[in-house]
Amino acid sequence: MLGAIEAGGTKFVCAVSPDGQKVEHREEFPTLSPEETMVTVYHYFEHHPVESIGIGSFGPVDIKKTSPTFGYIEETPKQSWQHFNFLGEMQRHFPKIKFAFTTDVNAAAYGEFKKGAGQGVSDLVYWTVGTGIGAGVILNGQILQGYGHPEAGHILVKRHSEDSFIGVCPYHHDCLEGLASGPAMEKRYNTSAKNISENSTAWVIEAYYLAQACMTLTLTVAPEKIIFGGGVMHQKQLIPLIQKEFTELLAGYVKTPPVDQYITSIQLHDDAGVIGGFQLAKDL
């Protein structure tokens, strides 16, 4: 049996699967302090025994295997989780279980790669656009990681001519996340993104920034497919708008697959993270 933990800043999901695709059982609970949360995690896997577990964690996390703090959560606004040895505590509690450890976004990217919209390609980018913006990159079937893991949500962007919003990123103000995350839309328009008419220019501006996100990753890692998920992407009008803005921005400079196949929606939706976790566990 395979296990997965999707450790989010707001909620945790634990799940088990016999084959890495079917979610046989899943449980969600709120993210409290590490001590309180981990008790629930331990309890879950004591009652649902598995051979291996794939963990996708909120972060920033240290996912460099050669690092002395591999598997730790790093500097995070969630004070009690700072420098928490997530992987180490799991290994200490379950010495016979094998573990894979990566970011929440990487796990979802891997899920989409193996069992979702990315099946059949070897290189993809997965963008999640919600409370924050993040990207997971798969190249030659492997999760991309260098010195750290991509934090592409904070790339700088060229401003839309009709947008003078200062941005919500506490580090960079008007980086991608500062201008195009869910909270950025809410603060700019003083209402939840859900309440904005689907024909509003707001979505054109949003698509302009997300198209730049696609353009930057196209030019830096050259994937075969770019997949979007996350709360903001529930707006169905966004994908065609992003495709249009992307085509105009890139201006044919490099070849990509046809844009309607190149830039697409997530397929596994809420299961992408746990299925990615199962698949990482399966690879062990």
Next chain:
Amino acid sequence: MLGAIEAGGTKFVCAVSPDGQKVEHREEFPTLSPEETMVTVYHYFEHHPVESIGIGSFGPVDIKKTSPTFGYIEETPKQSWQHFNFLGEMQRHFPKIKFAFTTDVNAAAYGEFKKGAGQGVSDLVYWTVGTGIGAGVILNGQILQGYGHPEAGHILVKRHSEDSFIGVCPYHHDCLEGLASGPAMEKRYNTSAKNISENSTAWVIEAYYLAQACMTLTLTVAPEKIIFGGGVMHQKQLIPLIQKEFTELLAGYVKTPPVDQYITSIQLHDDAGVIGGFQLAKDL
């Protein structure tokens, strides 16, 4: 004996090395039509026999090994080279020699990685800033390539508040290359970059854009080192200015190695491309 071809848009360099580092002999000649140029290349390697050759070519080139046009030059402003089967012609002429084929920037990046400023790290980005801007990325010791190869010179950037220059990129106007290449500086200031005083704000603006280039690659591929080469980088004041702007822009959002080790100058200078070619040949 190992061979290297650095195929630039203006000049070709052919060279041989006994060990992949020492340049035993090199010859430069102008890039004419493919027919004329290749005759000189054939002639060179007929007189300097080698077992394997690493080619770094101007492009865009097709470097996807599984592609039916692997080794071809693609759409390029140099009309006579369009769709030229560079690798295929070399293989046809020298059926007993083994070949590696990549972009000119990737070859230089690989040279710096193996024998230059990138020795000892496993992940790096090499930026060349000259007539154009390009990046080569090495991750886990391998040249990064997905659907195509990085064309990071054309990423979009946030404008410097004191810069209203329209940009020189025929595709995107004010992308990175449009605002920060040698020709961009020349056109903006109406003089060669060489003639601009080293204390001029021009270098601060230039560093602001190149720092964004570093920030984007830090956030998307997370290298251990970023190395700059190319004609514009002969201005020694640039590296410290880029380090300063980078530190301010990133605002500590992600960890990188100390900035004076993280962002550095090329070590192999004009030899990076051929040494990279030798090293690629040696890997075969």
